[in-house]
Amino acid sequence: MKVLVIGSGGRDHAIAWTFARSPRVKQVLVAHGNAGIAQTAGCVPLKTIEEMVDFAERERVDLTFVGPEKPLSSGIVDLFQSRGLNIIGPSRQASRLESSKCDAKVMLRELGIPVPEFAVFSEAGPARQYVRQVGYPVVVKADGLAAGKGSLVCSTVEEAEQAVHEIMEQRVFGDAGARVDIEKRLFGRELSFFCFTDGYSIVPMVAAQDYKRARDGDEGKNTGGMGSYSPHPWLDDGLVGTIMTRVAEPLIRGVRDRYGLLYRGILYLGLMLVEEGAEIVPYVLEINIRLGDPEAQVILPRLETDLVDICEAVLAGRLQEVRPVWDPRYRLCLIATSGPVKGKKGWYKGYPDRYRIGAPIEGLERIDPGCLVFHSGTGRDGDGRWLTTGGRVLCIVSAGDTLAEAREIAYGEMEKISFDGLYYRRDIGKE
Numbered sequence: 001m002k003v004l005v006i007g008s009g010g011r012d013h014a015i016a017w018t019f020a021r022s023p024r025v026k027q028v029l030v031a032h033g034n035a036g037i038a039q040t041a042g043c044v045p046l047k048t049i050e051e052m053v054d055f056a057e058r059e060r061v062d063l064t065f066v067g068p069e070k071p072l073s074s075g076i077v078d079l080f081q082s083r084g085l086n087i088i089g090p091s092r093q094a095s096r097l098e099s100s101k102c103d104a105k106v107m108l109r110e111l112g113i114p115v116p117e118f119a120v121f122s123e124a125g126p127a128r129q130y131v132r133q134v135g136y137p138v139v140v141k142a143d144g145l146a147a148g149k150g151s152l153v154c155s156t157v158e159e160a161e162q163a164v165h166e167i168m169e170q171r172v173f174g175d176a177g178a179r180v181d182i183e184k185r186l187f188g189r190e191l192s193f194f195c196f197t198d199g200y201s202i203v204p205m206v207a208a209q210d211y212k213r214a215r216d217g218d219e220g221k222n223t224g225g226m227g228s229y230s231p232h233p234w235l236d237d238g239l240v241g242t243i244m245t246r247v248a249e250p251l252i253r254g255v256r257d258r259y260g261l262l263y264r265g266i267l268y269l270g271l272m273l274v275e276e277g278a279e280i281v282p283y284v285l286e287i288n289i290r291l292g293d294p295e296a297q298v299i300l301p302r303l304e305t306d307l308v309d310i311c312e313a314v315l316a317g318r319l320q321e322v323r324p325v326w327d328p329r330y331r332l333c334l335i336a337t338s339g340p341v342k343g344k345k346g347w348y349k350g351y352p353d354r355y356r357i358g359a360p361i362e363g364l365e366r367i368d369p370g371c372l373v374f375h376s377g378t379g380r381d382g383d384g385r386w387l388t389t390g391g392r393v394l395c396i397v398s399a400g401d402t403l404a405e406a407r408e409i410a411y412g413e414m415e416k417i418s419f420d421g422l423y424y425r426r427d428i429g430k431e
Helices: 010-020 049-058 069-073 076-082 101-110 124-133 157-169 174-178 237-257 296-302 307-316 403-414
Strands: 002-007 027-032 063-066 118-121 138-142 151-153 180-184 189-197 202-204 209-215 219-230 265-276 279-288 330-338 341-343 346-348 372-375 378-380 386-388 392-400
Touching: 002 010, 002 049, 010 027, 010 296, 010 307, 010 372, 010 392, 027 049, 049 076, 063 076, 063 307, 069 076, 101 118, 101 180, 101 237, 101 279, 118 124, 124 138, 124 157, 124 180, 138 157, 151 157, 151 219, 157 174, 157 180, 189 209, 189 237, 189 307, 202 237, 219 296, 219 392, 219 403, 237 265, 237 279, 296 330, 296 372, 296 392, 330 403, 392 403
Parallel strands: 002 027, 002 063
Antiparallel strands: 118 180, 138 151, 138 180, 189 202, 189 265, 209 219, 219 330, 265 279, 330 392, 341 346, 372 392, 378 386
């Protein structure tokens, strides 16, 4: 079997690595990949979804798996299906669950699924007036895709007004800020919950604890992810049942029966679990239409069932027959980012703000082979030296019988890596 993975980040490296382990897969190709992914799979320089579908048809690709949200929101699944090609992911219309936070919240509310109190605005003036009136802390979210950084958590009215200004007037997230979703800030336990679905059946994956804030102690700006670990420390079967019956099942059933959207692929629920009396209510903070990054980098290494078998069940509408098997050992992912560094014209603040690229990376060859290294933003120069090309550069994934063991290994291996401006959080898995 020939598999094509769409993407160029650490999540997509993990997906390609997972397919490469399958005895059913002869060749893994990635569009367009990066220098690190090229160690695992063949990278092909395809940028547009039209180039990708032409390539898949010409090369007789048996299965395509989409990593990031942008091509899904651009209609890659619809395009592949129109050519009779197998592809995993939701349609363009179903992808609105992520590409429009505002539309998604309205749909969830109409389906009776728990969401925070919210309001949607397309003008900055009324949005500012709203945050002055509500009387509680809010989160201001850019409506469109913003690489996981479009949610600004606010503790004061002043912070909320500044968030509205940055998103809607300064357009720090571009056209994603044409509208905003302003919602009540909830306090509880946050959880990333992932499922496979064929549009009818839903099979939950193991969960991961992720870390979105840039700095230790969950301080600083939101990022695309600074680290994660799995299994989750407090997710039990009872709580999984609550999430399935209150959120996942009514969502997949509701978008199919009420909105005519057959959602197939990966469903990622960003939840806040709030204690209300004797029950725990899973409020939906966001929906993503694909695997999370870095959560995929700790979830997929635990998957013992062949991912090809799962994908075929999704495409055939027989997911109810599949019961994935998971390695019980812990996995911990530690992300190395391009941090603060002095440039010719002053300081680069570092990811998720402006960062410098092109720094030589040392030490990769010293990483213990018992660990995985997934690349997000790496390249090579003419002499074959590793260089930084992004804000999130690479991650080390360790394994251990306990979380403490996995944590100790990952941090020990990260000390072998060096490049100018290297930064990583020091509290991943420090529970």
